[in-house]
Amino acid sequence: MIQRITNFIERVSGQRGNRVRIVGASEPLVRARLVTLPAAGVLVGADSSCDVRLEDPAVSRKHATIVPVDQGFEVCDLGSRNGTWLDGTRITRVIAPAGATLGIGNSLVQLLPEEDSLDITPSNATSFGDLSGSSEPMRRVFAILERASQSSAPILLLGESGTGKELAARALHESSPRRGGPFVVFDCGAASTTLIESELFGHKKGAFTGAHRDHAGAFAAAHGGTLFLDEIGDLPLALQPKLLRLLERSEVTPLGARAAERYDVRFVAATHRDLWSDVGAGNFRGDLYYRLAVVEVHLPALRQRKDDIPVLVRALLRANGSSDADIEGPQLERLLRYAWPGNVRELRNVVARAVALAVPGAKFRDMPILLRSEGSPREPAVLADVPYLEAKEALLTRFDRDYCTDLLHRSGSNLSEAARMAKIERKYLYRVLERAGLRHRDSQGDE
Numbered sequence: 001m002i003q004r005i006t007n008f009i010e011r012v013s014g015q016r017g018n019r020v021r022i023v024g025a026s027e028p029l030v031r032a033r034l035v036t037l038p039a040a041g042v043l044v045g046a047d048s049s050c051d052v053r054l055e056d057p058a059v060s061r062k063h064a065t066i067v068p069v070d071q072g073f074e075v076c077d078l079g080s081r082n083g084t085w086l087d088g089t090r091i092t093r094v095i096a097p098a099g100a101t102l103g104i105g106n107s108l109v110q111l112l113p114e115e116d117s118l119d120i121t122p123s124n125a126t127s128f129g130d131l132s133g134s135s136e137p138m139r140r141v142f143a144i145l146e147r148a149s150q151s152s153a154p155i156l157l158l159g160e161s162g163t164g165k166e167l168a169a170r171a172l173h174e175s176s177p178r179r180g181g182p183f184v185v186f187d188c189g190a191a192s193t194t195l196i197e198s199e200l201f202g203h204k205k206g207a208f209t210g211a212h213r214d215h216a217g218a219f220a221a222a223h224g225g226t227l228f229l230d231e232i233g234d235l236p237l238a239l240q241p242k243l244l245r246l247l248e249r250s251e252v253t254p255l256g257a258r259a260a261e262r263y264d265v266r267f268v269a270a271t272h273r274d275l276w277s278d279v280g281a282g283n284f285r286g287d288l289y290y291r292l293a294v295v296e297v298h299l300p301a302l303r304q305r306k307d308d309i310p311v312l313v314r315a316l317l318r319a320n321g322s323s324d325a326d327i328e329g330p331q332l333e334r335l336l337r338y339a340w341p342g343n344v345r346e347l348r349n350v351v352a353r354a355v356a357l358a359v360p361g362a363k364f365r366d367m368p369i370l371l372r373s374e375g376s377p378r379e380p381a382v383l384a385d386v387p388y389l390e391a392k393e394a395l396l397t398r399f400d401r402d403y404c405t406d407l408l409h410r411s412g413s414n415l416s417e418a419a420r421m422a423k424i425e426r427k428y429l430y431r432v433l434e435r436a437g438l439r440h441r442d443s444q445g446d447e
């Protein structure tokens with residue numbers, strides 16, 4: 001039985017026992033059936049006497065057996081006409097890992113392990129590394145991270161953008177016995193498949209046009225430390241088997257190399273996507289999911305833990321050089337009412353902007369709190385109704401204009417003072433003013 005640690009109660013509750021998930025040949029994904037596997041296993045086929053009956057003309061009457069074993073699932077084909085398939089290979093008998101998907105006739109059968117969620121008592125701490133939070137959901141997260149930091153088990157961090165996944169990964173590394181080793185960040189969605197392959201797994205000189213020298217790759221660079229695989233949901237399907245082998249064997253064969261190389265690396269992966277839905281849709285391998293998610297931590301959205309807002313605001317004020325701790329009042333109430341679509345990252349930006357735009361030494365209650373879309377939090381701040389570069393340019397110009405208008409107002413149009421307040425060079429401020437169409441006559445000869 002695979003034992004996973006997770007705070008994602010919804011997924012594990014009521015799911016005891018190994019299961020198979022069946023997506024019929026012509027059935028939509030939503031009609032997928034879940035069948036619990038008894039310890040003795042099941043007989044799969046088209047015959048009505050089978051434990052798992054597939055109404056699929058390409059399935060033989062008695063097609064295959066599936067039996068849960070210690071290392072996964074033993075699958076035996078019973079001499080079927082169209083075969084039983086795993087990863088494009090026709091099998092007769094195989095031990096398949098948890099999460100693997102079998103092709104039986106035109107149907108797909110996914111093998112799901114028994115899961116056992118540990119009962120997690122919230123930590124007493126109100127921070128873990130640079131992550132702050134006093135709400136119960138966050139203290140549950142801290143409890144798992146504290147425990148998981150002491151092992152080398154792979155961790156999967158899930159949560160919306162800006163909920164602190166990268167911060168959690170860094171904090172895990174810093175609290176682990178590997179803290180003396182490297183912490184390497186690798187963005188799985190940032191490049192083409194070939195580039196990701198060579199940047200993650202490395203390549204040898206001459207492996208492809210332009211490979212002028214050996215390149216170690218992120219996995220080798222993380223030896224003795226932690227490799228943070230950001231946006232793992234974007235990893236191309238074609239590279240997923242190679243990562244799976246890496247996780248299983250801790251060894252990699254760089255592009256163009258003859259022999260595999262071994263490294264000692266702890267994996268932490270993260271995504272803002274619903275990775276489990278990606279597995280269901282066939283965009284992410286189930287066996288890789290289970291390999292990565294031995295510990296699965298769901299970082300809750302800020303709107304689900306508004307109790308954390310006061311703690312975070314105080315921490316962010318301190319980080320931005322304001323010592324005001326007296327934050328109760330209408331300003332805080334506005335922050336508590338807001339939906340925070342950009343999560344803690346957005347709160348960080350709001351507080352940083354408020355401190356930057358406030359007069360020096362201002363109290364929190366007098367700081368300008370600018371929220372994106374108080375009235376309709378779901379409406380995007382930018383619409384894609386014009387080409388990307390054009391939209392970006394327009395937004396930047398608007399930002400420059402609004403920022404500079406307020407800056408000139410606050411500095412009494414004194415450009416030296418304005419540059420000091422904005423913490424930029426005067427020359428640069430002139431250029432920004434010019435771009436925003438705000439460069440007034442007094443400053444023309446001032447450069």
Ligand SMILES: Nc1ncnc2c1ncn2[C@@H]1O[C@H](COP(=O)(O)OP(=O)(O)OP(=O)(O)O)[C@@H](O)[C@H]1O
Pocket residue numbers: 130131132133159160161162163164165166167168271272312344345346348
């Ligand atoms: N619990 C927290 N305590 C303090 N700061 C936080 C917390 N969570 C997030 N932050 C702040 O928000 C910023 C964004 O966090 P981070 O980059 O870790 O988010 P993420 O979930 O990895 O986002 P993305 O999915 O967009 O990469 C951090 O730099 C940090 O300033």
